[in-house]
Each structure stands twice: as C-alpha cells, then as structure tokens.
Amino acid sequence: MELNSLKDAFDRVAKKQKLSCCKTQEVTDQIVQEIEKAIEVIQSRTLDYKSVLADLKKNLHKIAPLCQLEGTQKELNIVLSKYPKALEKVLNPDISKAYRNIEFDSHTVNHIIASHFYQHGLFEVGDCFITKSGDVESAAAMRSPFQELYQILEAVKSRNLELALKWAATNSDKLKENGSDLQLRLHHLQFVKILQKGRRDEALKYARTNFASFAGNHMAEVQKLMGCLLYSDRLHESPYARLLSPTNWDIVAEELTRQFCNLLGQSYESPLSVTIAAGVQGLPPLLKFMTVMAGKKQEWQSMKQLPVPVELDKEFQFHSIFVCPVSKEQSTDDNPPMLISCGHVLCKQSINKMSKNGSKSFKCPYCPTDINATLCRQLNF
Structure with missing residues (x-):
C-alpha cells in the first residue's frame, strides 16, 4: 500500500x-x-x-x-x-533499527554464502570466499556439481545439447518421478535443430530413435513434431514456426537448472537469495514497530516472537500454517490444530483451557454446539 x-x-x-x-x-x-x-x-x-x-x-x-x-x-x-x-x-534510511543481536553458526552462514556464489556460477568469487573463511574442505563438494551444471548450460547457449541429453538420460528415472518432461523437451530441440538445417531424413531417423518411449504420455507433442517434417524446407513459414523461437531454448535451460538443483536436494533459488528477498518484504513493518517502540531497544532484543504480523508473498510460503482463532497463536508441534465435532478448528491449548483440560464440555466459539474435548481429533496439514 x-x-x-x-x-x-x-x-x-x-x-x-x-x-x-x-x-x-x-x-x-x-x-x-x-x-x-x-x-x-x-x-x-x-x-x-x-x-x-x-x-x-x-x-x-x-x-x-x-x-x-x-x-x-x-x-x-x-x-x-x-x-x-x-x-x-516509505523507505526508512536507517534499517539498523530493526537489527537484533542473534548468534548464528558461522560455519552454516559461510556455507550458505559460498553455495550461493557457486549456484550462480561465480566460482572464482566462491573460491576466494571459502579461502578467506577457512572452510576449504567443503569447497570441492559444493563447487563440483555446479561446475557440471554450468558446463551443460554453456553448451546449451551454444546450441549444443550433447551434455544436456547425456545428463537427462542418466537421470531419466528421477526426472520421471518428479513429473518432468525435460528429456522430451531436449529431444524436441535437437529434432527441430536437425530439421532446420534441411536434413529431413536425419530428423526422421532421430524421431524414430528417441520419441517412441514418449508416445504413450505425450502423443500430441510427438504428432506435432512429425507434422514439421512436411515443412522441412520452409519451417520458418510453416504453422510450426514458433518452434524456432529462441525462447524455447531459454525455457529448457531454466527447467534444466531447476531439475538439476532439485536432484541435488537444493532449491532453484539459493537460500541466501530467498532470505534477502523475504527480509526486504518483512522490513517495513518491523521498522514501523521500532519507530513506535523508540527508546525500548532492550525489550525488542529480548522478544522471542515477532510482535507484529509480517505478511509475505506466496512465493515465501513453503508449508501450510494454522493460526488459532481464539488465542491468535500459530500452531506448533506441542500445540497442534484440532478438529472439533462441529467442524471448526482450534489449537489444542485453547481447547484445554476452555474445557479445563478435558474435565468438562465447552461451547464452540463459532457456533452454539457443545463440544466434548475428548472427541477432538488432531489435524495434520
């Protein structure tokens, strides 16, 4: 706003x-x-x-x-x-007001920063940082997989799909488990690349060799590619001209990066990037709160929970959460959400408080139904 x-x-x-x-x-x-x-x-x-x-x-x-x-x-x-x-x-020039003295594990923080550099292809910067931080032993383990990724991406930029196809074939089972059609997309690009050069017979042979295994789940896509064979000498003027767009290569490169990181057990966006972006969104309400609490810095430093709601965009919501409508507190493992017999949901501690630890029934705060606390069931989101 x-x-x-x-x-x-x-x-x-x-x-x-x-x-x-x-x-x-x-x-x-x-x-x-x-x-x-x-x-x-x-x-x-x-x-x-x-x-x-x-x-x-x-x-x-x-x-x-x-x-x-x-x-x-x-x-x-x-x-x-x-x-x-x-x-x-709107843009508070002094963001240090929202700073809190929190101890971080330096090894973990260094690992996150170095991994960010390697994930973005900044290998020299990452090596320099690792050397300065003194954690040289973990450098090779972090650097090696991303070196492989950027070798593949550089080849894709040069319109060479050999390394990408080899990697996709090696990891085809895992890609299928993830529901990714990356392997088909790579074969798609290679097929169009061959056909674009006017080598119709070679393109047909490539299709017979590589598209058969995808026909069951992607028949429409395969049929569309077969239709391109009719326009091998004028593909750029055909109904399939959009298949020649450079955007197709960019999309495949992004999907390749996403799946590569996924198979490494890492997110597509580095944890450091996500943390900074979320912090930028969450900073304004915290600065507002600190302006109100001027002169009470010590109290701010000792708080265990955020005193104000910090709304973040959907891309920063990685799991479902539940906030009890009675206590206004977020559910935890010790205070899970509970389904009561009328269909409404409250946190366990709120139910215990209203039922005197299950010793008596209580009225649902949303409807006049009498609730037996022993019949409430835990919900798992």
Whole structure:
C-alpha cells in the first residue's frame, strides 16, 4: 500500500516534469522562430536592421518566455520538494533499527554464502570466499556439481545439447518421478535443430530413435513434431514456426537448472537469495514497530516472537500454517490444530483451557454446539 502511494508521488513528479519540458520546448521554439524571421528580414536588406531588432524585441516581449515558464516550473518545484519527504516516509534510511543481536553458526552462514556464489556460477568469487573463511574442505563438494551444471548450460547457449541429453538420460528415472518432461523437451530441440538445417531424413531417423518411449504420455507433442517434417524446407513459414523461437531454448535451460538443483536436494533459488528477498518484504513493518517502540531497544532484543504480523508473498510460503482463532497463536508441534465435532478448528491449548483440560464440555466459539474435548481429533496439514 505504501509502495503504491510512493508510485503515485513519482507519477505526479514525472507528469509535472513532462509538462514543464513540453512548455519549455514550446516557448523555445517560439523564440527561435522569431529570431529566424528577423535574420531573414535583415539578410534581405529591405529594412533598416535597427527597426528589425526593435520589432524582434517587441515580439519577444509579447511572448514573455519567463512568465510562461514560471507557472509550470513552480508546480514542478512543489512536487519535487515533496517527493524526498515521501521517500523518507516509505523507505526508512536507517534499517539498523530493526537489527537484533542473534548468534548464528558461522560455519552454516559461510556455507550458505559460498553455495550461493557457486549456484550462480561465480566460482572464482566462491573460491576466494571459502579461502578467506577457512572452510576449504567443503569447497570441492559444493563447487563440483555446479561446475557440471554450468558446463551443460554453456553448451546449451551454444546450441549444443550433447551434455544436456547425456545428463537427462542418466537421470531419466528421477526426472520421471518428479513429473518432468525435460528429456522430451531436449529431444524436441535437437529434432527441430536437425530439421532446420534441411536434413529431413536425419530428423526422421532421430524421431524414430528417441520419441517412441514418449508416445504413450505425450502423443500430441510427438504428432506435432512429425507434422514439421512436411515443412522441412520452409519451417520458418510453416504453422510450426514458433518452434524456432529462441525462447524455447531459454525455457529448457531454466527447467534444466531447476531439475538439476532439485536432484541435488537444493532449491532453484539459493537460500541466501530467498532470505534477502523475504527480509526486504518483512522490513517495513518491523521498522514501523521500532519507530513506535523508540527508546525500548532492550525489550525488542529480548522478544522471542515477532510482535507484529509480517505478511509475505506466496512465493515465501513453503508449508501450510494454522493460526488459532481464539488465542491468535500459530500452531506448533506441542500445540497442534484440532478438529472439533462441529467442524471448526482450534489449537489444542485453547481447547484445554476452555474445557479445563478435558474435565468438562465447552461451547464452540463459532457456533452454539457443545463440544466434548475428548472427541477432538488432531489435524495434520
């Protein structure tokens, strides 16, 4: 919401600046036009140049360029002076207010940072970091698989699918378990690549050799590729021209990276990237809270739970959670969600509190049903 207000403020500045520029250009064009007219008259020598200059001065006075520009410039200055204040209000320049003194395992943190460098292909940076952190023993184990990945990706960039096909064939069973059609996509690209060169017979032979195992689950895709054979000499003008798009290679490269990381037991996005992105989203409410709690820093440092709700986007929600509607607390292993007989769900501690540890029945807070605590069942999300 705050970012929307900041965007609106920026749009107002941009609009006023555009109006100011347009007005300035309009007045400048008028001045240039009058001067050019005066020059033409002087060059024709039909009149005395003094009278021409006097007329020019008179016309420029009528145009009144400064008066015309003052209004738009004043409006621009007003919105420009307000914009920095809007920035400071939304984008707190001192994020250290939300800092908490928490001890981290340095070995784990170093491992996460180094893994981030290797996962993004920054091998020299990763090696340098590992050397500085003194954890050289784990470097080879982290670096080796990602070196293989980037060798494959570099080959794919060069439109060479040999390494990618070899890796996919080696891991075909695991890819099927993950529900990935990466192997078919790679064969798809190789088939089109051969056909694009006009080698129709070779493409047909490749299809017979590699597409048979995919016909059961991907018949429509295989049939579409077979249709390309009819246009082998003019594929770019055929109904299948979209198969030549470079975007197809980018999509396969991304899927290859995703599946490669998945088989390594790692996420497609590095933990460091996810942590930073989530932190950026969660920072504004924490800074607001710290502004309210000014002067109570010690209390902030001792808190065991976040004092304010921090809403994150769906990409940061990795598992289901349940918040008890009575206690407003998130469920835990010790305080799991419980299904009561009327169909509503409460946390175990809330049920125990309302039923005096199961010694008596209680009324559901959402409906008038009497609930027997012994009949409540634990839910697993």
